Amino acid sequence: MPTELKSLHEKFDEATTSENVWKAPNLKEVLNLKPVDPVYYTEEGESDNLDSYCDSKEMGDNIEDNIPELVIPDEDICTMANPYRRALNNKVLGRKVATKLTSTMGQNIICFYLLLLVGAVAASPQHVNCPFHYLYHFGDGFTDVGNSIHVPSRTPNPAARLPYGRSSPGWPTGRWSDGLNDFDFAATDFGLPHLAPYLSMNASENYDGVIFSVARSPVLDINFFKSRGIKIPSYAAVPLNAQLRWFKNYFNSTFSSPKERANRMENSFLFLGDIEGNDIGYALTQGKSIEEVQTYVPLITRAQIRVARELIRMGATRLIIPGNAPLGCFPYILSALPSNNSTDYDELGCLKSVNDLVVSKNDYLQQAIRNLNLEFPNIIINYGPIYDGAYEVIRDASYGPNGELALLACCGTGGKYNYDGKKFCGSPQVPVCRYPNQYIFWDGIHFTHHAYSRMETILIEPALRTLGCTRSVNSTTSNLSASA
Known part of the structure; x- marks a missing residue:
């Protein structure tokens, strides 16, 4: 597992156990996150080094330079995270969701706070009563x-x-x-x-x-x-x-x-x-x-x-x-x-x-x-x-x-x-x-x-x-x- 992803799990645990996580107007402030903190989750045989990946021909010459400019508004994050919030009240499943999200969304380079948002929503106290x-x-x-x-x-x-x-x-x-x-x-x-x-x-x-x-x-x-x-x-x-x-x-x-x-x-x-x-x-x-x-x-x-x-x-x-x-x-x-x-x-x-x-x-x-x-x-x-x-x-x-x-x-x-x-x-x-x-x-x-x-x-x-x-x-x- 890449070092970045291991660190993500630790921060995920800390963030989703906070009793006040849902009381703040801005989740990024509660979690003290950077606006952009890209994480790359590798598949077998690929580099786990973000710099080497971004320098590769596959990503193009200008991708690495553009990453710091990536900003996703809160409302867009919610839209992207929506399918993954189904891990309601299941923190273990929430961790799996966060891991999978890094490997599938956003061309494998996404905002760190998006992952934590998904984890926090997955651990939210929302229920469906049928x-x-x-x-x-x-x-x-x-x-x-x-x-x-x-x-x-x-x-x-x-x-x-x-x-x-x-x-x-x-x-x-x-x-x-x-x-x-x-x-x-x-x-x-x-x-x-x-x-x-x-x-x-x-x-x-x-x-x-x-x-x-x-x-x-x-x-x-x-x-x-x-x-x-x-x-x-x-x-x-x-x-x-x-x-x-x-x-x-x-x-x-x-x-x-x-x-x-x-x-x-x-x-x-x-x-x-x-x-x-x-x-x-x-x-x-x-x-x-x-x-x-x-x-x-x-x-x-x-x-x-x-x-x-x-x-x-x-x-x-x-x-x-x-x-x-x-x-x-x-x-x-x-x-x-x-x-x-x-x-x-x-x-x-x-x-x-x-x-x-x-x-x-x-x-x-x-x-x-x-x-x-x-x-x-x-x-x-x-x-x-x-x-x-x-x-x-x-x-x-x-x-x-x-x-x-x-x-x-x-x-x-x-x-x-x-x-x-x-x-x-x-x-x-x-x-x-x-x-x-x-x-x-x-x-x-x-x-x-x-x-x-x-x-x-x-x-x-x-x-x-x-x-x-x-x-x-x-x-x-x-x-x-x-x-x-």
């Missing part, structure tokens, strides 16, 4: 926390090996990302971070939730795709109905009496999706037309509503059924459906016809949810606007300093979008980008840790309000925490 204490999730790779690597498969599972997990925790966990995924952030925001993948649960442990999601899984049954000549990976053969069966097995074996099961359901929040993107994506990338795939929409939606209805009859009182992300922006779709006609693309470079299909499908789902609400007026059933959150993140990246990377896969090779399905991320000789936090897409199909964090930041507040959750702070907070 009228439920357990989470259950059905879905695909956006929320798979390790199930797919335990599904018997005829082919190796990419998520079981590096570079998956390289950004956090540094090794593969079965998540289809360089770090955490969507629901990791959501669960922490709900104050229920201790999740377990269904296929690798420890029976002796108590969990805040169980995840039944399996990467690349569809809503519709496997025979539907076979009958249409559409192939899906063997490790993804766990459609929504099969995940529901897992849930029933888990529930009936874990809670012995009807009263126990009813109490657990009443005290839980269930999340169905995002999953249906695979039904659309598999078909489009294997030659099916937009018009044909449009005919799948009613079938997909009916299957989702059927599962939701069954969960309600089991006692569920809170459900969110999300729509689909803007598939027309995904590298794997853009690579499979190239066009020489510029009018086929929107201002971000996404395929309009595919996104129009997704919007139409999402509209159909929202109407079905409204009908389900009429059927069960005393149950909270809401739509999750994943499309809006994802598109906002992609749009912001497209107009940001690394806009040319917005539609490229970080881990991949070949073509305009750095994606080749035959040379998928994790395969031998497939390169991975140096700074995943500059990318939205990790492997061309899933998002990066950084993008998931950004999306959750956008979507979490409406979700908290919808589900009756409130934020509480047990001590006076600074305006920094309020704006983060």
Whole structure:
């Protein structure tokens, strides 16, 4: 560990144990920090000397001279730190967050006081109070926390090996990302971070939730795709109905009496999706037309509503059924459906016809949810606007300093979008980008840790309000925490 980082940990401990840290108007004054104190966290094989790094050709001739001029306003610091404040009330996790931040943000050169701000916010006394204490999730790779690597498969599972997990925790966990995924952030925001993948649960442990999601899984049954000549990976053969069966097995074996099961359901929040993107994506990338795939929409939606209805009859009182992300922006779709006609693309470079299909499908789902609400007026059933959150993140990246990377896969090779399905991320000789936090897409199909964090930041507040959750702070907070 570089000397600078070791020193950072010592100062972090001192700063975050201060009882008065949140009472001051300016956190920098409390911590007695310099406006600029750059820290460089090295990866294996790199120099831990800031001067030698800045003198390198990679950084350019003028970088070192410009570092003292770097000043980040408080409000910008809060914006940058926001995704990392989810280590609420966990100082150990806060230290890990501070360490990881040095290796991923700001081109590896950042303000020292930004790190301490993140640590202090991570240790803040802010809580989320929700009228439920357990989470259950059905879905695909956006929320798979390790199930797919335990599904018997005829082919190796990419998520079981590096570079998956390289950004956090540094090794593969079965998540289809360089770090955490969507629901990791959501669960922490709900104050229920201790999740377990269904296929690798420890029976002796108590969990805040169980995840039944399996990467690349569809809503519709496997025979539907076979009958249409559409192939899906063997490790993804766990459609929504099969995940529901897992849930029933888990529930009936874990809670012995009807009263126990009813109490657990009443005290839980269930999340169905995002999953249906695979039904659309598999078909489009294997030659099916937009018009044909449009005919799948009613079938997909009916299957989702059927599962939701069954969960309600089991006692569920809170459900969110999300729509689909803007598939027309995904590298794997853009690579499979190239066009020489510029009018086929929107201002971000996404395929309009595919996104129009997704919007139409999402509209159909929202109407079905409204009908389900009429059927069960005393149950909270809401739509999750994943499309809006994802598109906002992609749009912001497209107009940001690394806009040319917005539609490229970080881990991949070949073509305009750095994606080749035959040379998928994790395969031998497939390169991975140096700074995943500059990318939205990790492997061309899933998002990066950084993008998931950004999306959750956008979507979490409406979700908290919808589900009756409130934020509480047990001590006076600074305006920094309020704006983060």
